[in-house]
Amino acid sequence: MRRLAPTLILVVLCVAAWLYARSQNYFQEKEETLAKLADPGDKEVTAVEVRSADGEVALEKNDGTWQMTKPSRLPVDPSAVEAWISSFRDVAPLSVVEANPADIAKYGLKDAKYELSVGLADGSGKELRIGDELPTGGAYYVMAGGDPKVYKVRSVFVDPLKKTAFDFMAKKAVEYDAAKLKTFRLTWKGETYTMVKSDPARMAHESDWKLNGRTISGADADGVLAKLGGLETNELVRPASEVRLTDPELLIELTNAESDGKETQAVYRGQIDGEVVRIVADGGAWAYAVPVANVQAVADALKEKLTASPSPSAEPSPAASPAVSPSPAGT
Known part of the structure; x- marks a missing residue:
């Protein structure tokens, strides 16, 4: 046993040394730290192009506003463009695959995917x-x-750059400012619901509202408005001139209280076309195709708040407040 003691001590020391070396990554090949591939630094980006098998998308920034020039002058969501630019700046390679390739076709780069x-x-x-x-x-x-x-670049850097015209397009059919909104009226399928903010100086969720004369909480009103703000197109917009609105089945009227004490109004009209409602703002250039079910969800939310049992905070005297029904359209 005494003869084995030195050997056992040596084995223990070797194992300990191996474990320490492993913990310090001595046996792992260190990855080269490579600079970002296309970071423009602090220079302002004024144009974006994405070319792929799906076509070409081109955007230009003029007087601080992004505009789409290809495939057509669709409305642009500036936050989508800025997010894409941020992703473009951040592309960093994992490693160099080949320093000076004679044939880039084998990497799919001669006719690049993007x-x-x-x-x-x-x-x-x-x-x-x-x-x-x-x-x-x-x-x-x-x-x-x-x-x-x-270069070899991780998918997490590449996937956010693979965008189409639809991805850059503004999709919201109805725009509103929660700080300014004073009145929201919806007419849909023969029924009208009117929400009026009790304190126009407050944000939508901070003030009680009157819904067809009945008090509802700011939280309930905010839930309804969230559904209104969620009315988005699920396809490329069409020119408003292509939609007939002679007898609209949807009417949305928004009144805003401006800081100068004046009021402004925005009106949206919609026509059912199969499974979508094509919504156009008065004076707007585009028609947004919103699923009928999503418009119905706004009306259902209003009806639910109108017929729900009043909460103590919303209705201090429920016995004195009779149930209120949706108003017939046009009244």
């Missing part, structure tokens, strides 16, 4: 080409403009 570019205020630009996904998945072959290298 060609992405941004134009900058100083006239320069940045480009990225997205090729095939790696056989192992989870990453793509990518090249940057002016750089001959082929």
